[in-house]
Amino acid sequence: MLKFDEQKQYASFEGALKKRSEIEKIVDQVWEKGFDNIFFIGIGGTYASSMQVVQHIKEFSAMPAFVEHAAEYLTTGNKALTSNSVVVFSSVSGTTEEVLAALTKIKNEVGATVIGFIDKDNTPMGSLADYTVIYPMNEQLKFFMLADRFMQNRGDFPDYDELYHELDQYLPSALVEVEKSADAFGQAFAEKHHLDTMHYFVGAGNQMGATYSYAMCYWEEQHWIRTKSIHAAEFFHGMLEIVDRDTNVTVFLGEDSQRPLAERVAAFLPRICGNASFIDTKDYELKGISEKFRGHISHLVMMAVTRRIDAHLEKINCHPVEIRRYYRRLNY
């Protein structure tokens, strides 16, 4: 299978889940001290992951949790972000310019408690955090583990132990199996759509961040294919009018509370569009994962599927995903 090392992938998920005890200790310390609210701060991909985790929190809890865009924070600021706030970030490099500047302001001028997930140790962003968790990849899983622990402490997440007992045991293999069983679909999808001049992605719930980031951080940034992502709840309030027989539209269907919003678009689309695709996390087995927990990990399942599209799209289009036309090549 193209760009797929089963053992490595399994180990990556397994290792991320093993960071949970470390995350729990951090959350519990922060919990003991007390706090007013939590901000997930990011840009681009980390902004999308922040949207996902905040949406996830909203499903279960009234805990005040917000997405904050680092560049917006640097201009508008945020009066609700105080020394009693918790700020969470994630970074691969630990150097992302705008987030680094925002964290510097948050640390030096505001004095909030900062928790950082970074792929490697000894980074400028790491040095600004009160707590760091060092582990590569698996950004969403790390954010969700943190959020779930906060919600458990708050009494909003009684299923915590049961959920993580299952995930520790079954998630790595379930996700590896998704990738394997999605490979043929990924290839067919890439073959069909590799010449698209425009592709629309529609999603809801914890799929919205996935939809947004897949469209923008993968197809636009890495494949140089134009896309638009839209929330399934908003699809009927404007965008539908420009859809016709040949429009490339893909609906992401997850299994959280907002599944009905995506289903509504999926049911409607075929009447006006002969070129719609549907990626439904329900089509994947997820051995060992209880029905009631499938919604919690739908976004990870979707990502496992889209990884297969990416692998084939890169090959078919002869367009290595690591090259950028402008980003980090031109100053802005």
Next chain:
Amino acid sequence: MLKFDEQKQYASFEGALKKRSEIEKIVDQVWEKGFDNIFFIGIGGTYASSMQVVQHIKEFSAMPAFVEHAAEYLTTGNKALTSNSVVVFSSVSGTTEEVLAALTKIKNEVGATVIGFIDKDNTPMGSLADYTVIYPMNEQLKFFMLADRFMQNRGDFPDYDELYHELDQYLPSALVEVEKSADAFGQAFAEKHHLDTMHYFVGAGNQMGATYSYAMCYWEEQHWIRTKSIHAAEFFHGMLEIVDRDTNVTVFLGEDSQRPLAERVAAFLPRICGNASFIDTKDYELKGISEKFRGHISHLVMMAVTRRIDAHLEKINCHPVEIRRYYRRLNY
């Protein structure tokens, strides 16, 4: 001037501003009772206006204010929305299906305090509100008047009296003059872009809601032209890679705290794109409005400019803006 009745437009703004004393009474009563947080609930265009007002509040205050999408509320709910919450909505018809359903739930099951801005009296949505303000159009202005009064009561908006003294006196004529002086630009823009297969709109701050709604509720829904809107802060994190010499990109530049984010895109774009347009609210005089208040009304200035584009685009494309291909013609 095409589709422009100066007197009528002036009277529309003036009448909206005159509703302020009514809005103040409502806000003051709600303020006296006390509340935990405010939710602006909407879909499509009203969702965009909600984004604008919540962004506006963030500029000045830590008052807990949130955007809630009616359809999302109907699936996920919102545990922070309680009987101590204030819920604000706006509607032209007073019948919008999803908002009506959400309000019914909020009124009957949650018991929050509901304030409704509706274009006409005696509507199903009006009957669910504790307080209504009946006046056509001017949705953003109505939302901002309400938010500003809440912030004044909170002590976060000392300029309130000074601002509205100016707006009452000068805003109607300032906006009418913007429309008149933007007409030639609107015509040229419409002539240049009426055949676009895709158009990108970029904005930040209180222009983001304007950008989102202009792209989706005007060009897509009314003109049937494909668009994508993106926050200026996110432009550099994906979308820029698909921009080339001929890409149609328009940057909305307002005058609130996030102007630098839009300026950054505007400064960068010409290096990679020979087809970029810039609509800058600074180019309009706004007689009588102090420098420090221009940012408060940038979104209204932008809307006055885009109205001129719409008038010409409709004519050139022979596409009446009131027709819909699918919306309210097919069930979903």
